Amino acid sequence: MDLSAAERDAADPLSGYLARFLPAPGVAAYLDGNSLGRPLSASVERVESVMRTQWAERLIRGWDEGWMDLPVRIGDELGRVALGAASGQTVIGDSTTVLLYKVIRAGIGLRPGRDELVIDRDDFPTDRYLVETIAADRGMTVRWIDEGDVTPERVAEVVSERTAVVIVSSIAYRSGFLADIPAITRLVHDAGALILWDLCHSAGVLPHELDAWGVDFAVGCSYKYLNGGPGAPAFAYVRADLQNEFRQPIAGWLGSARPFEMGQGYEPGPGMRRVLSGTPPVLGMVGLQDTLALLDEAGLAGIRAKSIALTEFAIALADELLPDAVLATPRDPDRRGSHITLDHPAFAAIMPRLWERGVIPDFRRPTGIRLGLSPLSTSFAEVELGIHAIAEELAAHR
Numbered sequence: 001m002d003l004s005a006a007e008r009d010a011a012d013p014l015s016g017y018l019a020r021f022l023p024a025p026g027v028a029a030y031l032d033g034n035s036l037g038r039p040l041s042a043s044v045e046r047v048e049s050v051m052r053t054q055w056a057e058r059l060i061r062g063w064d065e066g067w068m069d070l071p072v073r074i075g076d077e078l079g080r081v082a083l084g085a086a087s088g089q090t091v092i093g094d095s096t097t098v099l100l101y102k103v104i105r106a107g108i109g110l111r112p113g114r115d116e117l118v119i120d121r122d123d124f125p126t127d128r129y130l131v132e133t134i135a136a137d138r139g140m141t142v143r144w145i146d147e148g149d150v151t152p153e154r155v156a157e158v159v160s161e162r163t164a165v166v167i168v169s170s171i172a173y174r175s176g177f178l179a180d181i182p183a184i185t186r187l188v189h190d191a192g193a194l195i196l197w198d199l200c201h202s203a204g205v206l207p208h209e210l211d212a213w214g215v216d217f218a219v220g221c222s223y224k225y226l227n228g229g230p231g232a233p234a235f236a237y238v239r240a241d242l243q244n245e246f247r248q249p250i251a252g253w254l255g256s257a258r259p260f261e262m263g264q265g266y267e268p269g270p271g272m273r274r275v276l277s278g279t280p281p282v283l284g285m286v287g288l289q290d291t292l293a294l295l296d297e298a299g300l301a302g303i304r305a306k307s308i309a310l311t312e313f314a315i316a317l318a319d320e321l322l323p324d325a326v327l328a329t330p331r332d333p334d335r336r337g338s339h340i341t342l343d344h345p346a347f348a349a350i351m352p353r354l355w356e357r358g359v360i361p362d363f364r365r366p367t368g369i370r371l372g373l374s375p376l377s378t379s380f381a382e383v384e385l386g387i388h389a390i391a392e393e394l395a396a397h398r
Contacts, residue, residue, distance in 0.1 A: 005384035028358035029386035033374025037227035043287035084209035096234040107165035114164035163193040171201035171337035176329040252277030306375035307338040321391040339372040350393040
């Protein structure tokens with residue numbers, strides 16, 4: 001290998017950002033940033049400040065601090081920094097599951113007369129379960145994308161004049177395969193259908209141009225590469241020209257045109273406010289502001305470059321030290337996100353020992369160890385230490 005981990009860290013232009021995250025005592029290598037990102041010191045201070053001043057001191061008067069506007073205000077910042085979205089198209093609130101449900105149902109309403117939904121059979125369970133449930137409730141048919149990675153060719157095999165909405169993950173949660181977002185979006189539009197991109201594994205680590213690509217809808221979580229914390233609220237993007245006809249199925253008071261009038265009958269609010277339902281999760285949102293500032297400062301182009309470098313390094317080490325493991329992730333960096341998955345029949349057995357050693361990867365059944373390499377909080381030394389530990393535990397297991 002041309003450079004050691006130490007040399008790579010010394011040459012890394014983003015290495016200085018590691019110190020902005022809170023330390024994790026006893027953890028030698030955190031390799032699961034695509035499941036739960038590490039907390040920023042600034043976010044802890046911000047949340048504590050909101051609790052001690054805006055909440056504890058002002059109590060109900062804290063709503064005068066602008067809490068009610070946070071879903072749209074932080075949504076606009078997320079859109080600008082990470083999604084390539086002009087203002088007025090992104091909002092924060094609810095869980096990923098709830099927002100996916102809202103958007104899928106609304107998308108069906110925007111394509112009356114079409115009776116099919118399209119999704120990858122290997123997509124994240126929530127996405128599949130929602131599609132199956134919605135299809136059953138609406139008397140629709142699910143058309144499955146089979147046979148591996150979601151390529152334009154495979155999507156073309158199942159979309160038709162009967163397709164209402166296509167639901168695709170930008171990066172496959174297990175393999176790390178990166179879909180061709182612009183090409184698939186164009187293909188779906190050519191069929192007259194709408195597309196919903198699940199950005200859970202790409203938001204904050206991959207440059208997006210949702211407006212330029214003509215994406216209809218997007219939903220993603222904020223607790224992976226956006227470091228919002230466990231259960232932090234998700235985000236939804238709805239293209240501007242679709243908003244006036246967007247009819248979501250969970251009509252709550254905050255999404256209404258005049259929420260504080262408490263009037264009879266639901267009238268949807270303007271723009272992205274109609275995507276909202278209930279009271280904003282204030283404490284869950286405020287920590288996102290520091291990550292967005294960090295992403296803006298570091299630049300997603302540089303973050304993506306380090307992501308590629310980290311995964312290239314991990315794959316090279318795995319080739320050398322784990323020859324019996326099977327790489328489930330594309331070797332082509334243009335088709336790979338910021339995590340890799342290695343399969344081996346003994347990986348389930350060695351996971352407890354890895355965690356005892358302070359090496360924290362992820363495990364995906366039946367045989368996959370997933371290494372989530374968050375560029376701003378992961379060093380090359382951690383990657384090296386982690387893969388050496390996997391090799392040592394495999395050898396001991398034999």
